[in-house]
Amino acid sequence: MGVVADSTPVVSSPAAEVESPWRRVASEFVRSRLAVAGLVLLAIAVVLALAAPWLSPQNPYDLAQLDVMDSKLPPGASASATSRTYWLGTDDQGRDMLSGILYGLRISLTVGVTSTVIALAIGLALGLTAAYFGGWADAAIMRLADIQLSFPSILIALILLAILGQGVDKIIVALVTVQWAYYARTVRSAAMVERQKEYVEAARALALSRMRIVFRHLLPNCMPPLIVVATVQVAHAISLEATLSFLGLGLPITEPSLGLLIANGYQYLLSGKYWISFYPGVALLLTIVAINLVADQLRDILNPRLRK
């Protein structure tokens, strides 16, 4: 079923013996226009985030470049000293919102992806351990995951941040803590199914080492569901980080993510200065929706039950 066992022959060209799994995923992915739109949107967001220092009109963290005279200008207003236009307006410190959003996107994506990768690695290791060794290790790891998943992630993250305090490293610790259990569960259930299969038995019969069986045979076949969970979790992590930062518990004010920008504009919302909160919110929303659209389509493609 998985990557190794998939051997659908390509009918048209006899030269290509086996369709590569990546190509199959790609060809099925483009069938949904909505998913492609999501992927394009996500690609744009990633490029914007990576290129933020070169794209943004000003460095939003360099106080020398900020002009307090320009604070809280509406979108489209021009700067007092230069002829530059603030396309999305400015915040209370005279910071160009467009620049702030590009840098904020960079931080939000970095935190989301970093925490997901670390949580994936930890969850993978624990899930494989539980599935392969079973017994008390399995029981201990899975009970811990059960207990943790019975509490909402926001509550656990809040508890941790209340104890640890603010900072990029701390919020990553909190996000990893709330995420690892999802991966551990997913990889365990996938591995439990896979280890019953004949190729694992064959590998055992060949007297391959345990490490080799786990990492070269078991792991690649557990990847499809993990990829789906990881995609959903990146969106979840970004959303959670934004929420925590909005509540004032996530990132320090020196490195504003999108959530912190929204929080910063919140106090001016009631006086009608909507743009300080609204546009960072739109950027956050588009990023999350894009990731969810991609994840939805991946789930359909990689779900063996829906495969023809």
Next chain:
Amino acid sequence: MLAYAIRRLGQSAFVLVVMSFLVFIGVFAIGNPVELLVNPQADQVERDRAAAALGLDQPLATQYGTFLKRAASGDLGRSFVYNVPAIRLILERLPATLELALAATFLAVLMGIPLGLYAGLKPDSPFARGIMAGSILGFSLPTFWVGLVLIMVFSVQLGWLPPNGRGETVEVLGVPVSFLTRDGLAHLVMPALNLALFKLSLLVRLTRAGTREAVLQDYVKFARAKGLPMRRVIGVHVLKNILVPIVTVIGLELGSVIAFAIVTESIFAWPGTGKLLIDSINQLDRPVIVAYLLVIVTIFIAINFLVDVVYSVLDPRVRPGTAAAH
């Protein structure tokens, strides 16, 4: 049945002990407990006295025992900011949070089940597609941003609804509630809707999936073949069968609604426990943080316990023996 409930109660007690231990470790053992528990403005003499009074020279196990004993008798320390017992602050704010959570759940059920039924009965109609697209959006939108947009539209632009506070309250059995006064209701609508949105999306999806499966079953075909009116088939045959999982989810999600109320309360300045928690974190009012965490964890464990027991009454398949497989 009773045996199952008792065993489940044992599990709950175990989780409660584990969580209290984690909160204890987090607040008392990581970092300097004196810093955490003594007013930041206190001088050195006062700190030393506090350290001795707190029993910090004792071994960790003894400290934990003392902490548990005090917590069990309701003594979770005094708030630095308000100078009243922390537990009393939490209990005073709890009705507001519960009212908000229940109102949100009520809204989610009131809208989610009919919309989900419609989407399940006519999955290809444009309206049903609209509902499903809306539910994806409901999952994707961060709660706090929806709250901001609601305030922006209904308070700032249209001026229809008040942006913050709880409004006028009346006492029912000694508990102040908002939903019985016109002013209170106007204050309640937006926060409740904001908090309901995520659960609404969840309920729409659940109801739709259940309905789509149910209408293909033989008993529904038979009921229709008997010539029963569609209203009765849906209202009695379909709804009754999809309700068990839905009721379970509503129960389980009540806890998460209370947790997410932290966000909604902060946005709408709703004077509940969630806002108290955020304020306390910002003001370093540690005893209140600890009290909140222990109360909320207890509520959670109680809800999970009740839902599991009720579920096993409704659905005999999950009773003893098979409980482990579940």
